[in-house]
Amino acid sequence: MKTPFNPSAxxxxxxxxxxxxxxxSGALLPAADxxxxxxxxxxxxxxxxxxxxxxxxxxxAAAHAVSRAWGSEVPESAVSASPPxxxxxxxxxxFAINNVDQPYFADSAKLAAELxxxxxxxxxxxxxxxxxxxxxxxxxxxxxxxxYQQISQIIVQLxxxxxxxxxxxxxxQFHLNDATLIGHLKSxxxxxxxxxxxxxGAEPAGNTVTINDDDPQLLAAQAEARKNWPAFMxxxxxxxxxxxxxxKGRIIEGEASEYVWLQITDIDDTQVHGKLDSDPESLxxxxxxxxxxxxxxxxxDWLYSTGAGKxxxxxxxxRLFDELAQAKQKN
Numbered sequence: 001m002k003t004p005f006n007p008s009a010x011x012x013x014x015x016x017x018x019x020x021x022x023x024x025s026g027a028l029l030p031a032a033d034x035x036x037x038x039x040x041x042x043x044x045x046x047x048x049x050x051x052x053x054x055x056x057x058x059x060x061a062a063a064h065a066v067s068r069a070w071g072s073e074v075p076e077s078a079v080s081a082s083p084p085x086x087x088x089x090x091x092x093x094x095f096a097i098n099n100v101d102q103p104y105f106a107d108s109a110k111l112a113a114e115l116x117x118x119x120x121x122x123x124x125x126x127x128x129x130x131x132x133x134x135x136x137x138x139x140x141x142x143x144x145x146x147x148y149q150q151i152s153q154i155i156v157q158l159x160x161x162x163x164x165x166x167x168x169x170x171x172x173q174f175h176l177n178d179a180t181l182i183g184h185l186k187s188x189x190x191x192x193x194x195x196x197x198x199x200x201g202a203e204p205a206g207n208t209v210t211i212n213d214d215d216p217q218l219l220a221a222q223a224e225a226r227k228n229w230p231a232f233m234x235x236x237x238x239x240x241x242x243x244x245x246x247x248k249g250r251i252i253e254g255e256a257s258e259y260v261w262l263q264i265t266d267i268d269d270t271q272v273h274g275k276l277d278s279d280p281e282s283l284x285x286x287x288x289x290x291x292x293x294x295x296x297x298x299x300x301d302w303l304y305s306t307g308a309g310k311x312x313x314x315x316x317x318x319r320l321f322d323e324l325a326q327a328k329q330k331n
Contacts, residue, residue: 051127123176159177159181249298
């Protein structure tokens with residue numbers, strides 16, 4: 001049997017709308033009318049809020065948002081302000097909050113006409129400003145899932161009633177600002193939990209990694225996760241309010257089966273209980289948010305955050321799929 005995996009965080013980005021920007025030891029800032037962005041040879045690791053009206057932002061507000069997001073004080077002095085960009089230097093690296101008083105897309109009407117979702121199309125047509133959080137580092141060894149978690153934590157602090165939708169230029173995904181958005185952004189893999197908007201032709205062919213269930217690399221990753229299960233249990237028992245815990249295992253529905261992630265609500269002697277983290281592809285009865293359980297013996301991976309703005313632990317099979325997807329792209 002083969003297990004499909006769709007690495008949404010590795011889909012090529014299309015809308016290269018940022019001006020090339022470089023920081024040399026943090027000494028250079030962009031021109032006042034140019035949003036900060038990563039170097040052009042690098043992926044645009046960013047999340048963008050599409051706003052109904054332009055918003056005001058200053059260095060103090062940017063520092064406050066990042067402080068709340070990461071659970072530690074970020075002083076205003078750590079923010080280099082050159083509107084429309086505010087560059088934050090932190091232990092996690094350099095990030096930019098861009099606040100621009102014009103539409104994000106060069107031709108919003110044309111883009112909206114290509115969308116299958118009429119509500120999202122209206123959001124694209126009627127947005128008149130945007131806010132983004134961008135990662136400014138160029139580190140090939142960085143775990144981008146962790147980077148996106150850090151970006152998402154800031155974005156959560158910036159979502160308001162004027163937010164129409166969120167856009168990921170890296171993966172060409174949108175999501176309306178609805179009741180589910182914040183929960184998705186707080187998950188261990190924010191991009192995977194964003195629901196694609198149905199942009200015609202947005203998903204490139206061949207972006208799915210398929211691996212045999214008996215693949216030695218997969219078996220080794222699963223074995224490592226099970227070996228370290230006691231550490232996960234210890235962390236869960238001592239969990240704090242800002243931490244996120246999830247497990248992955250196989251759910252069987254008739255003749256169909258699929259590996260899914262559960263956001264943990266409880267663990268007893270034999271089972272892990274939780275809510276389904278995303279809609280399955282091959283299962284028809286189980287939907288996102290459904291209460292399910294997985295036998296502890298059937299857990300093949302786990303993941304938890306070590307606190308607000310901190311790194312994650314676990315994710316052994318996720319790292320393998322990321323490596324396979326990157327190797328596939330290079331080929």
